[in-house]
Amino acid sequence: MTDHSDDNWPEREAAHPDSGQQARQALQHRIQLLTAAVEACLRQARSGLSELELIRQLQAPPWELLGKVDYANPAALYPVHFLLFHVLYRLRDELAGTGEVLSISPLSISLTTPDTIAGTGVPDQADPLRAFYLDLDQYEMPADEVHRMVDDFWAGRTARRPRRGAAEQAAIALGFNQLPADFAEVKVRFRRAVMKAHPDRGGNTGDVQRLNDAFATLRHYFRHGELTC
Numbered sequence: 001m002t003d004h005s006d007d008n009w010p011e012r013e014a015a016h017p018d019s020g021q022q023a024r025q026a027l028q029h030r031i032q033l034l035t036a037a038v039e040a041c042l043r044q045a046r047s048g049l050s051e052l053e054l055i056r057q058l059q060a061p062p063w064e065l066l067g068k069v070d071y072a073n074p075a076a077l078y079p080v081h082f083l084l085f086h087v088l089y090r091l092r093d094e095l096a097g098t099g100e101v102l103s104i105s106p107l108s109i110s111l112t113t114p115d116t117i118a119g120t121g122v123p124d125q126a127d128p129l130r131a132f133y134l135d136l137d138q139y140e141m142p143a144d145e146v147h148r149m150v151d152d153f154w155a156g157r158t159a160r161r162p163r164r165g166a167a168e169q170a171a172i173a174l175g176f177n178q179l180p181a182d183f184a185e186v187k188v189r190f191r192r193a194v195m196k197a198h199p200d201r202g203g204n205t206g207d208v209q210r211l212n213d214a215f216a217t218l219r220h221y222f223r224h225g226e227l228t229c
Contacts, residue, residue: 020191027136030065034087037063039111042102048110055080074150075143082141085133092130137187142216167221173214183222190215 041049041057049057058066070076088109092102095111103110132138141149164179171179174189193211197203 027139031083031087031090034058034065034083035091037065038084038087039091042109042111046111048103048108050108051081051084051106054109055084058084075146078141078146079139082133082139086136086139089130089133137183137219142212145216145220164221166217170214170217170221173210174218183219186215186218186222 037058038054041054041063045053055066055069057063059068066080069080085104088102088104092104095102099113101112101114103112168179171186174186174193176185176189180186180189190211194208195201197207197211199205199208
């Protein structure tokens with residue numbers, strides 16, 4: 001199997017909205033293939049694997065599901081990392097009911113069966129990392145936002161959202177009269193606006209880029225705590 005590592009399907013959807021459904025279906029198919037491969041790799045490596053080791057196994061035969069990874073480029077590495085951890089958290093939920101425990105961290109990913117099982121099923125306690133990686137909207141993150149996350153990490157800063165004024169301007173760019181109540185409204189309005197702005201329908205690429213920028217600003221605003229300083 002050969003990976004087709006064009007991980008920028010949101011940009012393709014914005015430029016060619018009619019292909020958006022096909023891109024999402026292709027992504028789901030890729031996730032299914034990765035899930036089967038990841039489970040097989042972890043069952044063979046009972047002592048566990050690091051994220052890097054797992055990536056290399058998925059690049060090699062018989063899988064060949066991942067292409068070459070530029071580890072020095074956060075924007076290029078992020079889609080691979082996110083998709084892998086999306087698969088891991090999905091797999092952890094699937095296996096929870098069987099009593100198997102999938103431990104997930106970049107340095108150690110392992111599948112074990114405890115001698116004593118206190119309970120089964122998906123843990124009730126809120127898990128921010130699980131919520132993040134299971135949300136495929138996070139897979140669409142623009143390169144500048146990836147770099148900002150990396151900078152925040154190394155500086156010890158928590159992620160923050162733009163000032164309210166910037167979010168309000170982004171909302172206006174998408175056709176809102178005021179900030180919407182939630183991000184679900186933003187996604188619906190964004191898709192409609194991109195359809196109208198497509199060059200084949202009288203728009204231009206500059207309009208599409210402005211809509212993408214506004215969408216990224218609002219996504220960041222609804223994802224993180226407001227910037228007050």
